[in-house]
Amino acid sequence: MESFDYYLDQYAELAIRVGLNVQKDQTVVITTPIACADFVRKLAKKAYEAGAKDVVVDWDDDEVKALRLKHAPEDTLKTYPMWRATGLEEMARDGAAFLSVYAPNSELLKDVAPDRVAMSSKAAATAREGYLQYVRGNKVNWLLVSYPTAEWSAKVFPGLDESERITKLWEQIFTLTRVDQADPVAAWKTHIDTLTAKQQSLNSHKFKQLHFQAPGTDLYIELAPKHQWVAAGSESEKGIFFVPNIPTEEVFTMPARNGTNGTVRSTLPLSYQGSLIDGFSLTFKDGRVVEATAEIGQEVLDNMLNMDEGARYLGEVALVPYDSPISQSGIIYYNTLFDENASCHVALGNAYPFTIEGGTTMTPEELAENGYNKSLIHVDFMIGSPDMEIDGIMADGTRLPVFRKGNWA
Structure with a gap:
């Protein structure tokens, strides 16, 4: 059986080459929790190998986010730093590719008043509306992938210790994203063809x-x-075929x-x-x-x-x-x-x-x-x-x- 590092490398390759389909001289923007830093480094390396001219990492931290939502003055929750919103929109306008690493923690804000979370969410969504139009309209190539964290794995496999549950969650991800197959890229081509046949049948x-x-x-x-x-794949405004969700x-x-x-x-x-x-x-x-x-x-x-x-x-x-x-x-x-x-x-x-x-x-x-x-x-x-x-x-x-x-x- 191949090593974990081999599969992680394959996962990063799949994300960059198939999911995002990075083009030569394209900027890649990665939004990620800091807990995923080792994976992000692999993604950055793969992006440069694919011809990216720059990789911009937008780091986030769930614990700091939770502290802000719990303790910051209410008025500040109704605002969002516009430099972040305009920066994303500017990079989208310039043809960047966007990759988000998603590691949910459904228990993170259970002790925070829901109305404070709603205020912050609305402020962020309103400020980022211009950028989101590029993503939701497939004007740029974009991708969402996941990475196991201690918090997420605890929710999925609560009866295991941290090391066991993270290993088990990785095994599931490698299987469900077809990374554990002999040729993941070929496996994805077959899978995309299958979904496309269903798409064509429904359209008829x-x-x-x-x-x-x-x-x-x-x-x-x-x-x-x-x-x-x-189904599966989309084409950006510049004709780049990408797969926005893996799996x-x-x-x-x-x-x-x-x-x-x-x-x-x-x-x-x-x-x-x-x-x-x-x-x-x-x-x-x-x-x-x-x-x-x-x-x-x-x-x-x-x-x-x-x-x-x-x-x-x-x-x-x-x-x-x-x-x-x-x-x-x-x-x-x-x-x-x-x-x-x-x-x-x-x-x-x-x-x-x-x-x-x-x-x-x-x-x-x-x-x-x-x-x-x-x-x-x-x-x-x-x-x-x-x-x-x-x-x-x-x-x-x-x-x-x-x-x-x-x-x-």
Whole structure:
């Protein structure tokens, strides 16, 4: 069996060459917790080897962030350093590539008043809106990957000591990202081809609605008139093919802003801004969440929904079979990047312009006319289960089975 260092090196190579697809003379911006420093050094080395002209690292520290949210004067929580926001936007405008290393800690802010977290989150999202338009519109190549930390591994494998649980989490990541295969790049090409075939099949049907049924869920989602299903890879404004999430198992598109009706229940916990929301149900009327209840994290859920008007509407619907490798691992990862690829999911908040035909070149007014939802947030939550039934409904009312018993029909 190969050594850990070998697999970590392969993981970094996959992130830079396949996920981000760094180009010659491109600047690479890495946003990361300081706990991931050893991995970031590997990423930087791989980026330079791929031809990057510069690697800019934006270090973050969860503990310092928590201290600020607990102790800083309330007025300061309503601000965000504009030099950071404008710097990111400037680098995006100049064609940089953006890589985020995500290591969630769902217990981090459990003792912080949720309204203080909401203030800070809204300030950051508002200040970074210009930069986020580059990412959400696929104007730049970007990537999200994860790295096991002591805190995250403790949530996933609470019965093991720190060394054992981090090793076990790494083993899962190497398997689920196909890094442990003989040729990870070839394995990803095959995987992308498989997802692309599903994407093309869904696009050929031009469904008007999807009907989701499962215990606690009876939901109709109208799709945007010009919706297009997207899978795995995307192309940036400069024609760079990249895979924004590693791992990825989803095929997704844009709901029509005002076309969701019914009730949906979450099937996996949601780690949001350092807090946990679990056992929650949402009721929609004409696209808008009109009722929301949670067994855990009700105040956090309410603050998320009240972030802005668009936070109560859907921006994404994604299909993932229950027999996906992540689901079959039988592990709840408390990490949206992994959990969303174990389950069908929807996202509250901002839609992706590239999920409608011609969306990336539309004006804001044209996007709105085509069912686009605008918001400061984009939060995926999981609704899939082995009982999930999904029908695609055509314009004439004809129904076609899309999912049966949690998997592709």
